[in-house]
Amino acid sequence: xxxxxxxxxDAALYCDFGDEVNKDINSQVIKYFRxxxxxxxxxxxxxxxxxxxxxxxxxxxKTNFREIKKLIENENVNEIDENFVKKIEIxxxxxxxxxxxxxxxxxxxxxxxxxxxxxFFEKEYFCYMTGFIAGMPFLGDxxxxxxxxxxxxxxxxxxxxxxxxTEQFANIYTYESPGGWNxxxxxxxxxxxxxxxxxxxxxxxxxxxxxxxISLEEYDNFNE
Amino acid sequence: xxxxxxxxxxxxxxxFQDNGRxxxxxxxxxxxxxxxxxxxxxxxxxIGNKSHFPVIEFAYQGPLIKYNGDEINFVITGDxxxxxxKGDKEIQGNCYENYSIKDGDExxxxxxxxxxxxxxxxNGEFDLKLQWGSCSINxxxxxxxxxxxxxxxxxxxxxxxxxxxxxxxxxxxINTKIERIRVIKGTNFDYFSDQGKKIxxxxxxxxxxLTDRMGMRLEGPKIENVVNTNIxxxxxxxxxxxxxxxxxxxxxxxxxxxxxxxxxxGVVISADYDxxxxxxxxxxxxxxxxxxxDAETLFKLYEMETQNLISQL
Numbered sequence: 241x242x243x244x245x246x247x248x249x250d251a252a253l254y255c256d257f258g259d260e261v262n263k264d265i266n267s268q269v270i271k272y273f274r275x276x277x278x279x280x281x282x283x284x285x286x287x288x289x290x291x292x293x294x295x296x297x298x299x300x301x302k303t304n305f306r307e308i309k310k311l312i313e314n315e316n317v318n319e320i321d322e323n324f325v326k327k328i329e330i331x332x333x334x335x336x337x338x339x340x341x342x343x344x345x346x347x348x349x350x351x352x353x354x355x356x357x358x359x360f361f362e363k364e365y366f367c368y369m370t371g372f373i374a375g376m377p378f379l380g381d382x383x384x385x386x387x388x389x390x391x392x393x394x395x396x397x398x399x400x401x402x403x404x405x406t407e408q409f410a411n412i413y414t415y416e417s418p419g420g421w422n423x424x425x426x427x428x429x430x431x432x433x434x435x436x437x438x439x440x441x442x443x444x445x446x447x448x449x450x451x452x453x454i455s456l457e458e459y460d461n462f463n464e
Numbered sequence: 465x466x467x468x469x470x471x472x473x474x475x476x477x478x479x480f481q482d483n484g485r486x487x488x489x490x491x492x493x494x495x496x497x498x499x500x501x502x503x504x505x506x507x508x509x510x511i512g513n514k515s516h517f518p519v520i521e522f523a524y525q526g527p528l529i530k531y532n533g534d535e536i537n538f539v540i541t542g543d544x545x546x547x548x549x550k551g552d553k554e555i556q557g558n559c560y561e562n563y564s565i566k567d568g569d570e571x572x573x574x575x576x577x578x579x580x581x582x583x584x585x586x587n588g589e590f591d592l593k594l595q596w597g598s599c600s601i602n603x604x605x606x607x608x609x610x611x612x613x614x615x616x617x618x619x620x621x622x623x624x625x626x627x628x629x630x631x632x633x634x635x636x637x638i639n640t641k642i643e644r645i646r647v648i649k650g651t652n653f654d655y656f657s658d659q660g661k662k663i664x665x666x667x668x669x670x671x672x673x674l675t676d677r678m679g680m681r682l683e684g685p686k687i688e689n690v691v692n693t694n695i696x697x698x699x700x701x702x703x704x705x706x707x708x709x710x711x712x713x714x715x716x717x718x719x720x721x722x723x724x725x726x727x728x729x730g731v732v733i734s735a736d737y738d739x740x741x742x743x744x745x746x747x748x749x750x751x752x753x754x755x756x757x758d759a760e761t762l763f764k765l766y767e768m769e770t771q772n773l774i775s776q777l
Binding site: 246248252254277285286287288289291292293294300301304305369372373375376378414415432434437440441445 | 490492495595607651696704728763
């Protein structure tokens with residue numbers, strides 16, 4: 241449930257679901273997000289779910305903080321329709337040319353790469369949120385032995401399709417962008433398709449993701 | 465191509481913009497749209513267009529455009545120095561005034577005057593491919609018309625339709641400078657030391673050169689964080705002022721990334737946003753605290769002022 245509602249400036253509502261980051265709290269955020277999105281409320285211009293917050297932006301010409309706050313307080317959130325939750329498989333190639341930071345992970349985590357990949361590929365991940373750059377999914381939770389901070393100095397360019405790890409999360413760079421995550425592989429899959437008017441995102445908050453190891457040959461011949 | 469703009473000089477950051485994209489933050493797509501929404505709307509109103517029509521936005525140095533085709537009207541808004549070249553005749557242009565141009569005429573947008581953004585609207589429709597309902601170009605995310613790229617030299621932009629709008633000759637409007645930016649306290653205001661809070665609302669900050677459509681970086685006395693220089697990544701909106709570990713505030717502008725992990729010390733009120741973005745690097749600003757209900761009243765007044773300008777046409 242929402243712990244606290246406050247204003248973020250004069251044109252947004254800040255809903256705080258608690259300090260923790262876990263699947264239960266995030267599922268609450270996603271429930272509110274989906275429920276409000278479906279209702280398509282006049283005046284609301286954006287809904288931004290994250291780990292434990294939901295920010296609701298609105299058009300100050302059409303409504304205001306008090307009105308939207310009242311609406312949220314009285315909102316009967318729908319239970320998540322399980323049909324909306326997708327299970328997605330992401331083919332990932334971990335050859336040296338893609339695994340830019342595997343050596344750093346091996347030395348910092350004191351694990352052999354075989355073990356890192358074994359642990360990484362066996363788990364199913366939950367999409368907490370998407371964003372920062374278009375379509376980038378934040379997936380959790382990594383096994384405790386794979387958790388590491390960002391690079392000390394972020395890369396100026398992380399290649400498109402890179403699969404990265406930081407703390408308890410994995411992500412996928414949907415296009416070339418600066419970034420500081422530890423890169424362990426690359427997917428040929430199109431995670432964000434800007435030519436699609438509807439649903440350009442392959443992975444949405446609440447979806448589950450499983451990575452599947454592929455060879456360089458499979459990577460090169462990949463066809464969606 | 466019968467009617468078209470030929471870009472002889474692209475300018476520094478020339479793009480198509482409109483009122484932006486809604487309801488895409490959750491997938492990581494920014495709002496974008498014209499930075500200075502008032503001047504964007506005034507441009508369309510003076511030329512007789514609907515208020516959300518795509519216009520050309522330019523920053524600092526604007527484009528040099530050669531027009532090819534049937535007679536058309538254009539207007540430039542903002543605080544802009546430009547001239548119109550008709551054969552060997554040169555006319556010094558005035559903002560908020562309509563001009564008619566014919567085949568072969570040129571518009572030379574020399575620069576914005578002690579401001580950043582200017583707008584050019586025509587009584588016609590550019591042939592643009594919209595993306596998610598908007599032409600707005602976000603060059604960092606490569607989203608919008610023109611493949612998400614800024615104008616390049618020698619590009620041509622077709623005008624698919626010239627409208628016979630009710631065109632007003634001119635509007636009397638002068639852009640005012642803003643030095644005090646009014647701010648509502650942010651959700652992490654208490655992350656900062658008493659001294660840091662005092663600095664934020666009392667000291668002067670300088671707009672840095674590292675300012676673009678994504679964000680405005682400010683330089684000044686450092687704002688000390690006493691809790692944590694990182695927060696769990698969460699949503700951003702335009703006008704949010706984040707303070708990273710280095711203590712220098714950054715204001716999120718229209719092309720900002722949709723989520724971020726730096727503490728939010730404040731949010732610029734909606735009524736001050738259009739004038740904030742017009743502050744060029746080197747400008748000095750001060751922040752002033754304001755409460756929500758005063759901010760709402762100020763926005764109503766600001767909007768009424770815009771409406772009055774439009775209804776006088």
